[in-house]
Amino acid sequence: MKILVQKFGGTSVATLESMKQVREKVLDGLKRGNKVIAVLSARAGETNKLLALADEWSPTPDKAECDVLVSTGEQVSISLFTMLLKDIGIRARSLLGGQIPVTTDDDFGRARILSIDSKVLRAHLDQHDVLVVAGFQGCTEDGRITTLGRGGSDTSAVALAAALDSAECEIYTDVDGVYTTDPNICSTARKMDRVAYEEMLEMASMGAKVLHIRSVEFAKKYKVPVRVRSTFSDDPGTLVTQEDSSMEAVLVSGIAYDKDQARVTLRDLPDVPGMAASVFGPLSEKGVLVDMIVQNTSQDGHTDMTFTISRKDLPQTLELMTEVARKTGASEVLHDVSVAKVSAIGVGMRNHSGVAARAFAALTQEGINILMISTSEIKITILIQEKYVELAVRILHDTFGLDWDIG
């Protein structure tokens, strides 16, 4: 039995018309000789509407009950879509997360999948040609409804594909694949045919919205090839898969950027052991995610500590840092919200040196001042002034030859 998992997001199932286009994609999956598992999200806007209802009802909505509430969004999608399939004689039925079951831990609102009963699914596939599964949801071992958190439908789809040894998992969205960079700011951006899991992870962590980071982690862990394609075109899209030699030949495969950055600096911190813990401990306790960190070399037993955070966390961070400065004797707390980061990503960097130097040189030549630098095995990230973001993306895209298909 050849099994294809296809996932359709909120905009793809928003209206009767768009659902009919989704039906065409499912029929196409059947025509290719597969049994199809269609994983659906809630219709666009529904989840937010339900969360708003919870907020109206309670200042601190019970998390378990919130999942009971929010999970109705996907339930509506799968029942309506199954009606459409049955109308044209397809042997289909809907399945809720708890009916499979997709067993998760009990971290309501952002549960993690523990196991999926593939025996039940295969028995259903013996009786049906299409199973329409509610994404984003599962249940605890004792049968309480859970949700997987934002973007969880992608993770559901990949997990189902992994459980069923599906040959491929297709993630349908409103763009036709993964691009070398944002086409809205770089006209020479090019759709990639293939991208490595690691590269996709770095792009997702930079805020690229095409795939949710947890689903990519899952795909990488279970080696599930994921094809990103559009509900509204026939383009084959982009295959997210294991790194291979052709990918390694390419130095940089994509340029990403993130404007949601704020920079905070603590001046003249005493350079004593445990100082980093005094600074970042309070932030971690409050759930503030710290992104880039730079610490200068110590001078006269004092140092400057600079880090970046999401802009929404700035007021809380400044409050915490003022307290830290008081306790440690740091001279002042500075901040800047007109910053942004730009990254060059590529598994090819592993085997090549000088990539960072090329990036710095290209930006400097155009007069862009580099505020912070952070590098990993397959990524170079540079913090710059926000006003230069679009220019920097285009420069790096050009510098690393991404406007040419050299794959």
Next chain:
Amino acid sequence: MKILVQKFGGTSVATLESMKQVREKVLDGLKRGNKVIAVLSARAGETNKLLALADEWSPTPDKAECDVLVSTGEQVSISLFTMLLKDIGIRARSLLGGQIPVTTDDDFGRARILSIDSKVLRAHLDQHDVLVVAGFQGCTEDGRITTLGRGGSDTSAVALAAALDSAECEIYTDVDGVYTTDPNICSTARKMDRVAYEEMLEMASMGAKVLHIRSVEFAKKYKVPVRVRSTFSDDPGTLVTQEDSSMEAVLVSGIAYDKDQARVTLRDLPDVPGMAASVFGPLSEKGVLVDMIVQNTSQDGHTDMTFTISRKDLPQTLELMTEVARKTGASEVLHDVSVAKVSAIGVGMRNHSGVAARAFAALTQEGINILMISTSEIKITILIQEKYVELAVRILHDTFGLDWDIG
């Protein structure tokens, strides 16, 4: 463990404000020393909205999928209400029909309850003071979602009370009890303190909306005392219970009416064996419910057959009867939609004669022409012209002394 089942309908859970009043009733149930099972309907209007969506999506929505869709209505109610309880520190959780489970047959859209796992419920009650249960829904033995059909939440509540040997089941609604007749057309209508199951059944079958007929059948079968009361007042309401001697002392306990009646007559049917089957067989096959039936004495081997049906079934019925007339040689098919029926109901009739005669005399004296008559052990039903309904109700209410509390 004292267990009280309380059921709240769609208007009671429609808004945050009304849900807060529901919470007061649940708190009152707890104060009376009970563990409470609160059974909720979908918020007013939600079920119709979901059904409209199904109709938009499909000309013949798959029934099983319709139940998956519609059952989200109660799911939203129970999660929101449980949030309100948890906000004030009540140990509560929500339960879907399938989580208990309330096991039903697989007649989707109007499933019947087969069994309820009371062990699971009692285990939940050990851990919680209030269980908030989705009414109207259950699941098949293999775990598919079912709904019980219109008014099914009443049935859910009574079935839960029966399964748990609950002392009483309270059905909260927007009226404060069961009345001797419709107060909108008879100003002397009086709220009853008690009414027998059989009487309530006859009233429900006449379209009295206060309790769904299947829930009354269930209550009668399992001897569950049901109290009908208002969410919006402190009135003790009406207790629906087993017949006792005080009820039998009352000749007539209520007057009901139903305007949704159409009369059809087949003239000059050959009076041969099997003729009734030729007339009513085709109606039954098409699901047309026939209410009153009258057949005249045969003259010259021919007879007239008159029956009543719901007005919405008239076009189909006339079509079928024209065919029947052609086949059997009946001379014509007549119909009349300006008719309605009025009933006097009371378990006391069992031991008294002359009740029907008193009713006929009272109506005739006021010039109301009686078109058809049907009597059962505890009910007399009279078909009259629709324009006389309100007058007839008031006459009968007065004739049988219902404006005086003689209980």
